[in-house]
Amino acid sequence: MRIFPESVSTYGHGIDQLFWLILIFVGTALVISYFILLYPIIKNHHSKVKRAKYITGEGKGPYSWILLALALLLGSDFVILFAEHHVWEDIENVPEQVDMRCCITGRQWNWIFTYPGPDGKLYTADDITIDETNSELHVPVNKNIVFDLKAKEVLHSFFVVNTRLKQDCIPGRTNTRWFNFTRTGKYDISCAEICGIAHSQMRNFIVVESQEDFDKYINDLYAKHSQTASN
Amino acid sequence: MPVTRVPQGRLAMWVLIAGELMIFGGLIACYLMYRLRFPEWGIQAAHTSTFFGALNTAVLLTSSFTVVKAHEAANKGDTKRITMWLSISILGGLLFLVNKSIEYSREIAEGFTLPSVGMHEAGDSIGSLFWSFYYLMTGLHGMHVIAGMVVMFLALLNARKGQKLHRVELAGMYWHMVDLIWIFLFPLLYIAK
Amino acid sequence: MTHAEHPQSFISKYIFSQDHKMIGTQYTITGLLMAALGGFLAYVFRYNLAWPGEHIPLFGDLAANQYNTFITCHGMIMVFWVAMPILLGGFGNFLIPVMIGADDMSFPKLNMLSYWTFLLSAIVLVASFFVPGGAFGGAWTMYPPLSASAYSNLHPHFFQALFTGAPMMILAVALEFTAILMGGINYVVTTINKRAPGLTAFRLPLTVWFINIATVIFMFSVGPLVAGAFMLLFDIVIGTGFYDPARGGDPILFQHLFWFFGHPEVYVLLLPSLGVLGEIIPVFARKPLFGYRKIIYLALLSAVLSVVVWAHHQFVAGIDPRMATFFSIGTILISIPFAGIFLSFIATLWGGRIKLTLPMMWALGFIALFLIGGMTGLFLGSNAFDIYAHDTYFVVAHFHYTLFPDIFFGFFAAFTYWFPKFTGRELNKGLGHVHFWLTFIFFNSTFFLLFFNGLGGQHRRINDYSLFSNINIEPYITFEKIATTSAILLILSQSLFLINLFISLRAGKRAERNPWNANTLEWLAPSPPPHGNFEHVPAVYRGAYEYSVPGVESDFIPQYAEQV
Numbered sequence: 001m002r003i004f005p006e007s008v009s010t011y012g013h014g015i016d017q018l019f020w021l022i023l024i025f026v027g028t029a030l031v032i033s034y035f036i037l038l039y040p041i042i043k044n045h046h047s048k049v050k051r052a053k054y055i056t057g058e059g060k061g062p063y064s065w066i067l068l069a070l071a072l073l074l075g076s077d078f079v080i081l082f083a084e085h086h087v088w089e090d091i092e093n094v095p096e097q098v099d100m101r102c103c104i105t106g107r108q109w110n111w112i113f114t115y116p117g118p119d120g121k122l123y124t125a126d127d128i129t130i131d132e133t134n135s136e137l138h139v140p141v142n143k144n145i146v147f148d149l150k151a152k153e154v155l156h157s158f159f160v161v162n163t164r165l166k167q168d169c170i171p172g173r174t175n176t177r178w179f180n181f182t183r184t185g186k187y188d189i190s191c192a193e194i195c196g197i198a199h200s201q202m203r204n205f206i207v208v209e210s211q212e213d214f215d216k217y218i219n220d221l222y223a224k225h226s227q228t229a230s231n
Numbered sequence: 232m233p234v235t236r237v238p239q240g241r242l243a244m245w246v247l248i249a250g251e252l253m254i255f256g257g258l259i260a261c262y263l264m265y266r267l268r269f270p271e272w273g274i275q276a277a278h279t280s281t282f283f284g285a286l287n288t289a290v291l292l293t294s295s296f297t298v299v300k301a302h303e304a305a306n307k308g309d310t311k312r313i314t315m316w317l318s319i320s321i322l323g324g325l326l327f328l329v330n331k332s333i334e335y336s337r338e339i340a341e342g343f344t345l346p347s348v349g350m351h352e353a354g355d356s357i358g359s360l361f362w363s364f365y366y367l368m369t370g371l372h373g374m375h376v377i378a379g380m381v382v383m384f385l386a387l388l389n390a391r392k393g394q395k396l397h398r399v400e401l402a403g404m405y406w407h408m409v410d411l412i413w414i415f416l417f418p419l420l421y422i423a424k
Numbered sequence: 425m426t427h428a429e430h431p432q433s434f435i436s437k438y439i440f441s442q443d444h445k446m447i448g449t450q451y452t453i454t455g456l457l458m459a460a461l462g463g464f465l466a467y468v469f470r471y472n473l474a475w476p477g478e479h480i481p482l483f484g485d486l487a488a489n490q491y492n493t494f495i496t497c498h499g500m501i502m503v504f505w506v507a508m509p510i511l512l513g514g515f516g517n518f519l520i521p522v523m524i525g526a527d528d529m530s531f532p533k534l535n536m537l538s539y540w541t542f543l544l545s546a547i548v549l550v551a552s553f554f555v556p557g558g559a560f561g562g563a564w565t566m567y568p569p570l571s572a573s574a575y576s577n578l579h580p581h582f583f584q585a586l587f588t589g590a591p592m593m594i595l596a597v598a599l600e601f602t603a604i605l606m607g608g609i610n611y612v613v614t615t616i617n618k619r620a621p622g623l624t625a626f627r628l629p630l631t632v633w634f635i636n637i638a639t640v641i642f643m644f645s646v647g648p649l650v651a652g653a654f655m656l657l658f659d660i661v662i663g664t665g666f667y668d669p670a671r672g673g674d675p676i677l678f679q680h681l682f683w684f685f686g687h688p689e690v691y692v693l694l695l696p697s698l699g700v701l702g703e704i705i706p707v708f709a710r711k712p713l714f715g716y717r718k719i720i721y722l723a724l725l726s727a728v729l730s731v732v733v734w735a736h737h738q739f740v741a742g743i744d745p746r747m748a749t750f751f752s753i754g755t756i757l758i759s760i761p762f763a764g765i766f767l768s769f770i771a772t773l774w775g776g777r778i779k780l781t782l783p784m785m786w787a788l789g790f791i792a793l794f795l796i797g798g799m800t801g802l803f804l805g806s807n808a809f810d811i812y813a814h815d816t817y818f819v820v821a822h823f824h825y826t827l828f829p830d831i832f833f834g835f836f837a838a839f840t841y842w843f844p845k846f847t848g849r850e851l852n853k854g855l856g857h858v859h860f861w862l863t864f865i866f867f868n869s870t871f872f873l874l875f876f877n878g879l880g881g882q883h884r885r886i887n888d889y890s891l892f893s894n895i896n897i898e899p900y901i902t903f904e905k906i907a908t909t910s911a912i913l914l915i916l917s918q919s920l921f922l923i924n925l926f927i928s929l930r931a932g933k934r935a936e937r938n939p940w941n942a943n944t945l946e947w948l949a950p951s952p953p954p955h956g957n958f959e960h961v962p963a964v965y966r967g968a969y970e971y972s973v974p975g976v977e978s979d980f981i982p983q984y985a986e987q988v
Contacts (some may be wrong), residue, residue, distance in 0.1 A: 046923065194562055194570065
């Protein structure tokens with residue numbers, strides 16, 4: 001059994017590795033904790049011991065064990081913090097080189113995709129917006145895709161399991177995030193913040209394809225769009 | 232058999248006041264955050280009446296003073312003076328409310344209401360939010376003024392019979408808190424423009 | 425004592441009682457009834473998760489909006505109408521006066537008012553299920569704009585809008601806060617002012633300390649949320665725009681106000697149960713509580729730190745990345761005092777003479793489960809991993825591993841420990857142990873597998889995963905079924921508790937005054953303690969944890985014993 005679903009973004013691997021790193025610390029701590037919990041319960045059962053020892057723990061002596069344990073815990077906490085910091089920076093900081101820009105807006109209850117029009121700029125008159133249930137967002141593989149996340153009426157949370165990315169979408173705000181897919185395929189976009197009755201049905205797709213396929217898709221889209229516009 | 236020297240009524244009142252201050256503290260903190268974000272609220276604040284605000288500040292400060300006098304009288308067991316000073320304090324609260332309602336009616340007549348729907352529809356949404364805060368903060372404070380008056384009135388009823396004189400002090404503590412909150416609200420809502 | 429002198433009518437003894445023990449009983453029973461309701465809601469939506477769309481026995485079909493309502497109310501009820509009344513209302517009322525040697529609370533009338541306000545809040549909450557549109561269903565966090573917009577559009581009229589799910593839930597929570605605040609004033613003033621002579625601050629039992637620290641944390645953190653709730657209520661029923669971005673408002677503001685309260689609330693719930701553990705473990709290890717003073721200092725430290733960790737619930741809300749680092753460090757720091765407290769409890773076991781009595785089993789079970797709950801918090805406290813795990817079943821499993829032991833193991837530990845004192849009867853041990861083991865096993869089989877569902881990407885608050893082809897797969901489907909089956913068995917095994925309660929109340933062996941050979945003051949009072957508790961005002965000569973003192977024949981020296 002796999003613990004995590006397949007990771008398809010450049011930073012997804014970092015999240016998975018972080019999990020295993022923390023698990024090493026947590027697992028060790030748990031094993032030690034259960035040992036020190038169970039050992040006295042078994043060894044000091046009242047049938048085996050006549051009288052308990054009088055240890056108040058008020059002085060420094062025996063209490064230094066707890067201080068030692070706390071120091072170890074604090075130390076491992078900061079190791080984790082240090083390790084996770086670059087993963088966090090990697091996900092939260094948008095790279096300078098942008099290959100594609102788009103806008104993803106949550107609404108009750110589907111995701112709206114906005115591609116820049118033929119002028120290549122977002123938020124201009126020729127932008128193409130797709131607002132349908134079950135629609136697909138097409139993106140090229142191995143490219144830095146930067147997107148603005150917005151929401152129409154209520155909070156939503158953009159979640160693509162296979163990229164490991166989750167980001168809340170907040171009405172009135174724009175959160176800019178990015179990803180870079182390492183392989184082609186079709187993945188679910190879900191909403192991870194309760195947004196009303198059909199929260200469970202809020203699902204769209206992200207289709208990752210080669211640059212050629214993507215170019216073809218987007219040109220078809222432009223053509224279809226100009227046709228409807230001229231009609 | 233109290234262990235500490237502090238009477239339990241006074242202790243309870245301190246705990247209550249601490250809780251109340253956290254409510255208003257949270258509200259004021261939210262107001263300040265928005266205020267810093269929207270400098271244009273200054274235009275709205277100009278519509279509040281500094282005169283009435285200042286008058287009410289004076290009224291509350293005076294009634295705080297008279298409630299201290301009532302406490303002094305309670306320490307001496309002088310029920311007549313307690314009755315007098317507490318009545319003046321309650322009248323102060325009443326005057327405050329009268330002033331406040333004159334203010335409210337003038338503002339409402341100008342179209343500044345709690346939701347300020349008119350302003351919102353006219354495109355000044357951010358300005359309307361100032362008035363939401365204004366009415367929420369002064370309204371909640373007004374409720375506390377009324378509560379303070381009720382508490383003082385109950386203390387007065389007891390004191391007239393010479394009973395439970397320690398309640399005068401407790402009512403006074405509460406009234407000081409009401410005053411203190413107003414001291415924060417006045418500059419934030421009226422003076423800062 | 426003057427209390428015993430006036431006879432009490434049925435109504436003044438059982439209904440409008442001012443006696444702290446009766447008020448504690450009322451709080452506890454109301455809490456348990458609400459727990460039954462919360463458990464039933466859990467049963468319904470867990471059944472739906474395992475067998476989506478199927479007819480649910482004892483309920484019927486569950487629509488999507490009902491699913492949302494049920495998960496929302498399950499959370500609300502378990503936190504505010506089960507944990508708070510049992511852990512603060514129940515423990516605080518039962519334990520504080522008897523443990524400090526007082527005849528009653530400082531303000532018995534206020535105490536009575538506190539319970540009746542609480543009962544009213546529970547009634548308002550239950551009533552909200554029956555208003556048009558049903559109870560609120562936008563998650564227990566009540567985030568606007570969803571909570572602000574869901575109903576106001578349907579009911580433009582003020583009063584119609586007021587009697588819909590969201591405003592009624594706000595009203596219910598507000599009443600509940602008021603009740604707990606009234607109780608809290610009593611706990612703090614009683615502890616400060618009504619201690620028996622000689623009972624200095626550092627001779628107080630840990631329970632009394634911890635209930636008071638919890639109360640102070642609650643009072644300090646709840647104020648801003650009250651302010652925030654006013655704004656939310658106005659947004660719903662009057663149509664202001666405090667949280668409406670179209671009008672300059674900010675929905676994130678509510679999240680800050682909510683979690684400024686919401687996270688300290690976790691410690692408000694945790695501390696009373698930890699206090700109970702601090703009584704039970706020394707008694708059954710026959711050993712002083714390890715580092716008693718330091719435990720108190722650590723708890724005070726955690727109270728201070730608890731107000732600088734809230735934004736770790738908002739790592740994916742788009743807060744400033746530097747702020748996220750600050751709160752990540754705060755979260756790490758607050759793990760230290762609690763680790764210290766748990767380690768002190770474990771250290772108390774070392775070198776002890778351990779009796780595995782019923783209360784001790786619950787206490788040790790609490791620690792065993794909470795270790796998992798606390799440690800999995802490290803995954804979520806790391807903000808990068810939280811990007812993935814936030815709002816998945818990993819979080820659900822994590823907080824059930826903290827709150828379930830806290831609320832229910834904590835309650836059962838206290839219940840089994842003080843049952844002989846407050847009823848004068850002994851519990852049936854065999855039945856009690858069976859109940860413990862069934863609860864322990866079924867709890868684990870309900871929630872442990874959900875960690876994997878979360879890591880597999882199943883997000884929360886979804887009534888049917890069939891649309892999501894990459895997470896609606898094996899083994900997660902089987903895990904859901906195991907979890908649901910176990911949850912049903914977990915709920916059913918609680919009937920053993922009820923059976924034991926009734927059997928022992930009627931036919932249990934008469935309990936002595938001090939059946940566990942414990943040190944604290946409540947064991948001096950008769951079992952059950954009469955109205956007024958003690959025959960004489962007790963005098964206190966030493967700390968609460970003098971067990972197995974060298975050179976003394978007896979292995980315990982009660983606080984009230986003048987001569988060793």
